Each structure stands twice: as C-alpha cells, then as structure tokens.
Amino acid sequence: MGEGRSHGRKAIHASATPRSLMTERPVLAGVWTAQVITLFPELFPGVLGASLTGKALDEGLWSLEAIDLRRFGAGRHRNVDDTPFGGGAGMVLRPDIMASAIEAAQRAAPSRLPLVYLSPRGTPFTQATARRFADGPGITLICGRFEGLDERVIEAYGVEEVSLGDFVLTGGEIAAQALIDATVRLIPRVLGNQVSLEEESFSTGLLEHPHYTKPADWEGRTVPDILLSGHHGKIADWRREMAERLTKERRPDLWRAYRKSRVMDPVDDQELSAQPHDAGNTRADKG
Numbered sequence: 001m002g003e004g005r006s007h008g009r010k011a012i013h014a015s016a017t018p019r020s021l022m023t024e025r026p027v028l029a030g031v032w033t034a035q036v037i038t039l040f041p042e043l044f045p046g047v048l049g050a051s052l053t054g055k056a057l058d059e060g061l062w063s064l065e066a067i068d069l070r071r072f073g074a075g076r077h078r079n080v081d082d083t084p085f086g087g088g089a090g091m092v093l094r095p096d097i098m099a100s101a102i103e104a105a106q107r108a109a110p111s112r113l114p115l116v117y118l119s120p121r122g123t124p125f126t127q128a129t130a131r132r133f134a135d136g137p138g139i140t141l142i143c144g145r146f147e148g149l150d151e152r153v154i155e156a157y158g159v160e161e162v163s164l165g166d167f168v169l170t171g172g173e174i175a176a177q178a179l180i181d182a183t184v185r186l187i188p189r190v191l192g193n194q195v196s197l198e199e200e201s202f203s204t205g206l207l208e209h210p211h212y213t214k215p216a217d218w219e220g221r222t223v224p225d226i227l228l229s230g231h232h233g234k235i236a237d238w239r240r241e242m243a244e245r246l247t248k249e250r251r252p253d254l255w256r257a258y259r260k261s262r263v264m265d266p267v268d269d270q271e272l273s274a275q276p277h278d279a280g281n282t283r284a285d286k287g
C-alpha cells in the first residue's frame with residue numbers, strides 16, 4: 001500500500017488515519033519519521049538497519065519510508081531527469097517529477113515534516129542541526145543525483161538545503177543515512193546509555209577526551225594513571241583538560257566559540273599546547 005516502502009514494524013501511514021484525528025495521534029503514531037525520496041530505495045535502511053539504529057527501527061522507536069522517485073517518472077521510460085537549460089554536462093532532476101514525489105510524501109506523512117535537500121551548497125550539517133531535527137516530528141529528505149535538482153522546486157516548496165561537508169558525493173543517499181543516523185541517536189531510548197550523549201563530542205562544545213580500555217598495558221603502552229586512580233573528581237578534571245587541548249589543537253574554530261560561550265578566564269595559549277598523550281603516563285617509553 002501507499003508510496004514507496006516502509007521499514008520498521010510500526011511505520012505509520014497517513015492513509016490509515018482520518019485527517020481530523022491527526023492532531024491527537026496516539027503516542028505510537030507520533031514516532032519520529034524519516035521519509036527519503038530517492039532513485040535507489042533499495043539502499044535503505046542500509047547502515048541504519050544495523051546496530052542501535054536498526055534495533056530502534058525494529059522496536060518502532062522511529063520509522064523510515066523510502067520513496068522511489070522513479071515511480072513518478074514521465075512516460076514509458078519513467079524519466080526523472082533532463083538536460084540543463086543553458087547547456088553543460090550532466091542531467092538535472094525535473095521539478096515536476098520531484099514535486100509529485102514531494103506531494104506523495106506529504107500525503108503519506110503522519111504530520112507536516114521539514115523538507116530537506118541534501119546538497120553540497122547547503123548549510124553545513126552539525127550536531128545542532130541533528131538536535132533540531134530530532135526535536136521535531138521527523139523529516140522528508142530529498143536525495144539528488146546527477147547534477148542535482150531544478151532550482152524552482154527548491155524555491156516552490158521552501159526546501160532547506162543541508163550539506164554534509166565541503167566535498168561532492170555522487171548522490172544524496174549516503175548523506176541522508178549519515179544525517180538520519182546522527183539525528184535518530186538523539187531520540188530518547190535509541191541509545192541505551194543517555195549519559196554518553198551528554199559527554200560526547202560537540203554536545204559540550206568540545207571534542208571528546210581520549211578513551212582507554214583493557215588491557216591496562218598494551219605492548220608497553222600504559223593508560224594514564226589518573227584513570228586507574230578511582231578518583232572521579234580528578235578523572236573528570238583530566239577528561240575536561242584533554243577535551244580542551246584536543247579542541248584547541250584540532251579545531252580552533254570550535255575552541256574560539258567555546259571560550260566565547262563560557263566567558264572563560266583568559267587562557268595562556270601555551271598552557272594547552274601539549275599533545276593529549278603527554279598529559280598522562282600513556283607511553284611506557286617515556287620513562
């Protein structure tokens with residue numbers, strides 16, 4: 001039934017629910033929903049079907065619907081693209097075809113979802129974007145192929161453009177899966193241990209501190225003594241210091257934003273310039 005295919009036991013289709021009841025959907029129907037308009041629906045759930053996101057999908061903590069753009073194609077060959085006006089290499093996805101797919105997606109959605117086109121021209125995707133999407137009812141993603149999407153459909157539907165980074169992929173599907181992964185893991189109960197969310201990279205404005213596990217001595221490399229001390233306060237201080245050093249060294253942009261937001265005391269630039277490994281007794285060969 002309906003457009004495309006559905007993944008997840010409890011995926012909801014609007015066609016099963018009268019419009020008047022939609023504002024009072026049961027909790028189950030309010031599950032966070034990702035719709036993906038793509039020429040390659042068979043690529044979904046892809047990596048999202050594995051591990052914690054896959055388990056959460058099976059448990060109905062979120063739902064996924066891949067919508068096959070080809071089904072809306074024109075003519076006997078179901079064409080979805082054409083040559084660019086003004087000339088040039090490559091093909092462009094047609095606005096009328098994409099509009100049909102978008103409208104089918106909107107009819108199938110349990111509520112109005114933000115419409116996002118994965119595009120290298122978009123606003124860079126960050127943890128804050130993932131948080132914004134996770135806090136909403138879901139998302140409808142458009143995966144481009146070829147040279148991309150006709151500009152008019154972006155304008156007509158007020159589509160938000162989001163980029164995964166300053167590089168060019170062949171299509172939007174990998175970007176869509178990355179965006180969904182980063183977003184879905186913020187939905188309550190998708191990750192078992194919510195505490196780990198609060199400490200990880202970006203949530204504090206810092207990159208995360210280094211991790212160590214057993215064995216305590218691996219081929220002569222030991223772990224920082226402080227981590228074996230059992231002193232939780234000191235361990236927390238050490239981790240914060242490591243996070244600050246890493247951020248300062250690797251991401252001066254994040255470091256500046258962090259310091260601005262914290263109204264920190266001026267920090268001596270030399271103070272935090274050491275390598276993270278130097279701070280603890282990490283290497284046996286250090287003597």
Ligand code: SAH
Binds near residue numbers: 145163171
């Ligand atoms: N001609 C376009 C690139 C098209 S790549 C340009 O120069 O901007 C084909 C499709 O891959 C795009 O429509 C988009 O959906 C996806 N894509 C490529 N790079 C991406 C990126 N960095 N982030 C998100 N999506 C990307």
